[in-house]
Amino acid sequence: MPTRPARTTSRPKQRPPEQHRSEDDPRIMLDRAVSADLYEPIPPYPTRTEREAEFYTIGDGEMFLNLGPQHPATHGVLRLVLKLSGEQIVDVDPVLGYLHRGVEKICENSDYYHVIDQVDPLEYASALFQEWAAVLAFEKLMDVEVPPRAEYIRVLSAELLRISSHTLFMGFLALDMGGLTPILYSFIERDEIVEMLAALTGARMLFNYFRIGGVNGDLNHEFMSRLGDWMSRAAKQTEANTGLLNENEIFVRRARGVGVMDREMALRFGVTGGNLRASGVPFDVRRAHPYSVYPQLDFNVPTRLEGDSLARYLIRMDEVRESIKIIDQCLNNMPDGPVMAKLPRLLRPHPGRAWGAVEGPRGMLGVYAISDGTDQPFRFRIHDPSFMNLEVVPHLLPGNLLADTMAIVSSLDPIMGGIDK
Amino acid sequence: MDRTLKRRLEARLGAQIQGPIRQRHDQTEIRIQPGDVPDVLRTLHDSVDLRFELLADLAGVDTGNEMQVVYHLWSETSPDWLRIIAEPLSREDPRCPSATFLWTGAEWLEREAYDMFGIVFEGNRDLRRIFMPPDYTSFPLRKDFLLPDDAARSPGEGVRNVERPFAPAVVADDPAAGVRRAPAS
Numbered sequence: 001m002p003t004r005p006a007r008t009t010s011r012p013k014q015r016p017p018e019q020h021r022s023e024d025d026p027r028i029m030l031d032r033a034v035s036a037d038l039y040e041p042i043p044p045y046p047t048r049t050e051r052e053a054e055f056y057t058i059g060d061g062e063m064f065l066n067l068g069p070q071h072p073a074t075h076g077v078l079r080l081v082l083k084l085s086g087e088q089i090v091d092v093d094p095v096l097g098y099l100h101r102g103v104e105k106i107c108e109n110s111d112y113y114h115v116i117d118q119v120d121p122l123e124y125a126s127a128l129f130q131e132w133a134a135v136l137a138f139e140k141l142m143d144v145e146v147p148p149r150a151e152y153i154r155v156l157s158a159e160l161l162r163i164s165s166h167t168l169f170m171g172f173l174a175l176d177m178g179g180l181t182p183i184l185y186s187f188i189e190r191d192e193i194v195e196m197l198a199a200l201t202g203a204r205m206l207f208n209y210f211r212i213g214g215v216n217g218d219l220n221h222e223f224m225s226r227l228g229d230w231m232s233r234a235a236k237q238t239e240a241n242t243g244l245l246n247e248n249e250i251f252v253r254r255a256r257g258v259g260v261m262d263r264e265m266a267l268r269f270g271v272t273g274g275n276l277r278a279s280g281v282p283f284d285v286r287r288a289h290p291y292s293v294y295p296q297l298d299f300n301v302p303t304r305l306e307g308d309s310l311a312r313y314l315i316r317m318d319e320v321r322e323s324i325k326i327i328d329q330c331l332n333n334m335p336d337g338p339v340m341a342k343l344p345r346l347l348r349p350h351p352g353r354a355w356g357a358v359e360g361p362r363g364m365l366g367v368y369a370i371s372d373g374t375d376q377p378f379r380f381r382i383h384d385p386s387f388m389n390l391e392v393v394p395h396l397l398p399g400n401l402l403a404d405t406m407a408i409v410s411s412l413d414p415i416m417g418g419i420d421k
Numbered sequence: 422m423d424r425t426l427k428r429r430l431e432a433r434l435g436a437q438i439q440g441p442i443r444q445r446h447d448q449t450e451i452r453i454q455p456g457d458v459p460d461v462l463r464t465l466h467d468s469v470d471l472r473f474e475l476l477a478d479l480a481g482v483d484t485g486n487e488m489q490v491v492y493h494l495w496s497e498t499s500p501d502w503l504r505i506i507a508e509p510l511s512r513e514d515p516r517c518p519s520a521t522f523l524w525t526g527a528e529w530l531e532r533e534a535y536d537m538f539g540i541v542f543e544g545n546r547d548l549r550r551i552f553m554p555p556d557y558t559s560f561p562l563r564k565d566f567l568l569p570d571d572a573a574r575s576p577g578e579g580v581r582n583v584e585r586p587f588a589p590a591v592v593a594d595d596p597a598a599g600v601r602r603a604p605a606s
Contacts, residue, residue: 048555051547097552104537105561140446270476270526283475288495289447289502355448355493355502357477366478368491381480381491391529420552 055093061085067405069098075172076416080393080405087402092394099420107380112138112212112347115380120206122384123418126165128158129360130382130418131210136291137356137367138212142349150214150339151293156330157197157209159323160227163234164193165361166316166323167241169413173313174245176406177254185241192230199223213341219334227331234324242317255310259396259408262307269395270388273363274315275412279307285359296333299326309411316361316413348375362386362413384418423449423501430503433468437461450504455490455517458507462523465494465503472496473503476524481534485564488515488540510540512563519544537562 047053058064068079077098083091103122107115119134120127132154139146171186194204199222201209209216245251261271266279276283284301286294302318304311349371357366363385372378389412396408422444430442430451437457443450453461465473473494482489488510494503510517519542520527531542532551539560542548550557559566 048549049547052549097550097554100552102561105566108562140448267474268523268525270524270530272475272477283495288497289500352445353448353450353504354446355478355504357502364477366493368478368480368493370482379480379482381478381482383478383480383493387529387533388526391526395525 052093055081055083055091058083059085059090062090065402069095075410075414076419078390078414078416078419080409082397082402082405084402089397089400089402089405092397094390094393096420099416101421103421104380104382107382108377111375112349112377115377116210116212117206117208119382120208121417122382122421123360123362123365123386123415124205125168125415126161126361127206128154128161128209129358129365131207132158132358133356133360133365133367133382134369134380135210135212135356136358137354137369138347138349140354140356141352141369141371142212142343142347144213144341144343146214146292146341147338148293148335149218149337150341152330152334153215153219153339154210155292155294155297156327156334157200157207157215159326159330160193160197162361163238163320163323164190166320167238169316169361169410170241170245170313173255173407173410174251176410177251179245179248179251182241182244185244189237189241192226196223196226196230199226211340212347213343214339218339227327231324231327231331235321238317238320238324245313246317252310254404254407255313255411256306256308258309258400258404259411260306260308261392261396265392265395266307269392271363271392272385272388273360274319275312275363275389275392277302278304278311278315280305285357285364289357291356291358297326297329299323309407312411312413319361346375348373357383360385362389362415362418382418382421384421386414386416386418390414390419422447423499426499426501426503429470433464433471434461444501447501448504449499449501450506452506452508455507455510458490458518458520459522461505462492462520465496465505466523470498472498476520476527476530477502479520479527479530479534481538481540481562483512483538483563486512488512488538490517490534490540492520515540517542521545536560539563 047056062083062085065082065084066079067082069077079095079098081093081095082089103118107118110118115134116131119130123130167186167189171183174182197207198204199220201207201216261275261279263280266276266281272283280303282301282303287301299322302315302322304315351371351373353368353370355366355368357364364383365385366383368379368381369377370379392412393409397405400408426449427442427444430438437453437460439452439454465471473496475495477493477495480491482491487508489506489508490510492505494505496503507517515538517540519531521531521544528545528547529551531545532548534540535542535548536550536553537560549555
């Protein structure tokens, strides 16, 4: 019998917890090289530009943090590489392209009618506006006269969608700051509008409703009855919804004075829409370059001077009120008549160039179309407002705390479908 | 159409404008040499009677023969959009001065034009690809970048869902076959 070793007073010590390392555990296959690749934000290639080299040079006490592309608060697949010093943001490098589908190339290889359904999924929260920009450019290219009833239907359906988009913005802004309630109310509103538009267009999200020279179908009974129902309480419901946030001290304190963008900065960055108007520039394409029947409608362009997250939120809520006014006028002034101009089945506009821009919920949506006389656009350039609005982020975030990132980014309301094209 | 804008542009820019000023619908169009871009943009932005403060868009265009950079500007002094076409840029080595000295926001627009067309904007300090991955080598929106199922450009392949009543303009043995070229206008 083997002799047992004499028991010593000190038992074999258990390893202290910090020594339980995963690389010692045979069950965990941990490839050091792979993990270094995964978690190292420094690009594996030589830095391409001066700015990239500057960003990826880490200073004393600084660290990188990847936010996204799957982070729920980044509104789609946006990746922000943050350079942090403690909890303070030093620099930001947004990485785009996770949703790039090459819509411009697809549009240049499809005919004029098909372009409309290709551009739908760009701004998926407000698809009609992107369609509108495209058909506006094409109508200028072909000198098409749109019947007045079609123009009124366009304004009516687009303003409904603007309300839906802004209400959704309110909910997501609150959600990103940790408030769960407003998003539930946003979705009630949005669902009613979306069902209404589904009755009109046949789809809930990607409508494919506008046509070159008009719209796809006339107003119908179901749409009108749903709209009447909703309009009877829309103004009251909007006040109730905004009251949830306007009177919430936590929200107001977190949003006020954060991400301030002054007039010059906003213009220098080509920011448009509510973000520009929150900085004091009354630029609204509906007034600056009137299209459709907007010159005949009476509405205000709300403007604010603060330029912070709270102002950007309040501007959008003011716009909802203006949109309700516009819808009311559309219903009162709606003329009779056809909803489509007479056009040939095969469109081949004369060689030429046209720029069409409309005011979407996020800013100016533009389309630059070149025709070479064939049935496909020779060049189809899409200008998306979210792209420009997101470009300001690296200049708004530095100096703020990590927790304010989303309060700023979501107040700019980016939609990645449009940014990545 | 804004007739006064035409007169103001002629007075301010004079010889820098190449060819006639064209006006159609709510757009006024001028053409300039790529080398004049900084001067012209500076004049348009700073002149008290022009004040084009907002860069609405910056787009690259490949006409098949040459490259262009197209700017759209907005000013509260005019009801027109102003379109500036900087041309010609060679297709082999397209280079154009950057507009970032005036509009910082042009930085990403120029990155996009670089990514899609390979146009190099001199003076842009962050000119790297923005949508395509860093190891990508092509420029997808160029006219010699063909889609595999691009039936319109490759006769005999694929199916088109719209009747095509005219013969394809290019011949398959032509070395430049497949490149769609814009008319000379």
